[in-house]
Amino acid sequence: MADKPGLPLRRSLSQSPPVAAGILFGLGLAVAYALVWSIQELSTVITALVVAAFLAVGLERIISTMTNRGMRRWLAMTILFLGLFLVFCGGIAAIIPALVRETTQFVENVPGYYEDIMSSDLAAQFGGESGLLERAQTALTGDNVMATLGGVAGGAASAANGLVWTITTLLLTVFILAAYTQLRQGALRLVAASKREQTGRILDGILAQVGAYLIGALAIGFVAGVSSWIFMAIVGIPYAALLALLVALLDLIPQIGATIGAVVVTLVALAVSPMTAVASAIFFIAYQQLENWVIYPTVMRSAVKVSNLAAIVAVLVGGTLFGVVGIVLSVPIYAAVRLIGKELVLPRLDNS
Numbered sequence: 001m002a003d004k005p006g007l008p009l010r011r012s013l014s015q016s017p018p019v020a021a022g023i024l025f026g027l028g029l030a031v032a033y034a035l036v037w038s039i040q041e042l043s044t045v046i047t048a049l050v051v052a053a054f055l056a057v058g059l060e061r062i063i064s065t066m067t068n069r070g071m072r073r074w075l076a077m078t079i080l081f082l083g084l085f086l087v088f089c090g091g092i093a094a095i096i097p098a099l100v101r102e103t104t105q106f107v108e109n110v111p112g113y114y115e116d117i118m119s120s121d122l123a124a125q126f127g128g129e130s131g132l133l134e135r136a137q138t139a140l141t142g143d144n145v146m147a148t149l150g151g152v153a154g155g156a157a158s159a160a161n162g163l164v165w166t167i168t169t170l171l172l173t174v175f176i177l178a179a180y181t182q183l184r185q186g187a188l189r190l191v192a193a194s195k196r197e198q199t200g201r202i203l204d205g206i207l208a209q210v211g212a213y214l215i216g217a218l219a220i221g222f223v224a225g226v227s228s229w230i231f232m233a234i235v236g237i238p239y240a241a242l243l244a245l246l247v248a249l250l251d252l253i254p255q256i257g258a259t260i261g262a263v264v265v266t267l268v269a270l271a272v273s274p275m276t277a278v279a280s281a282i283f284f285i286a287y288q289q290l291e292n293w294v295i296y297p298t299v300m301r302s303a304v305k306v307s308n309l310a311a312i313v314a315v316l317v318g319g320t321l322f323g324v325v326g327i328v329l330s331v332p333i334y335a336a337v338r339l340i341g342k343e344l345v346l347p348r349l350d351n352s
Helices: 007-015 017-041 043-067 073-118 121-125 128-139 142-178 180-189 193-235 240-250 257-270 274-303 308-351
Strands: none
Touching (some): 017 043, 043 193, 193 257, 193 308
16 A cells, blocks of 8 residues: 555654754744744734724723613714814814914024024134034035935934824724624634633723723823923913823823923923923923822722832833833733733632
């Protein structure tokens, strides 16, 4: 009887264990390399999916509140996204007039700024107007101009790419929300029937933790925005309401968001006076320490039931490993791991 296809190869490998081990080891390395390469190449897509899923889970908490009161899911989603769109448009409508007004004033004052700079002592140290113009002509070589244009073009391309991925993430969020129930049921179908009830309970607990974290983050951003608005109103920083809104939005990024908002507000305060800028820097440094070590851990302990120490350590580890995305997702991931350990690992250890 003729041998089956592949039988001679298996027979030769069984007779040569080192050869078989070498082939299997090489195949394992190839698969591992392909997996690592795929993750690196798809890192942006994976990040967009993770962020979209995180936003969808958080928004699902709001949608489920409306659907539990008898509202159709499509209507609840329409109301939610329409409300978010109106808030966004309202913010843009409030910002644009201020930007146009400030830009117009700046253009009108450019001649005065030029005269002040040329008559200053600093300009005199470089030979006055003629010396500065000569230095400018020397610096504006063809290579320098091309390098500058290349940097500007690269920055514009990065900004456009970021905008595209932001829109993509928002669209993914909508699609995940629309198929939320089907996705949950499909995930449970992958588990053995005897384990589905327990798995469903754990999954719902994890999703509830993520939603609670997002609400907690919004509360922290609200506190940061209100505190900043009160400070700016007291010291007389212009556009206090718009800057407070910016601080609140940036503060959704824990640990570093408040720093970015502080830099923006301090630069605006510098236009008022140097002392106002110093006061702004002192306020935001003090507030960021208060938020990082008191407000953030306290709110997360209340929302996600995570201790102060665990919240701080999770944020530090997540930021070190995965950057901004790691910072944002660190606390809900820790809460999810803790819940899985509580439901699966600890009972087995107690019964062993």
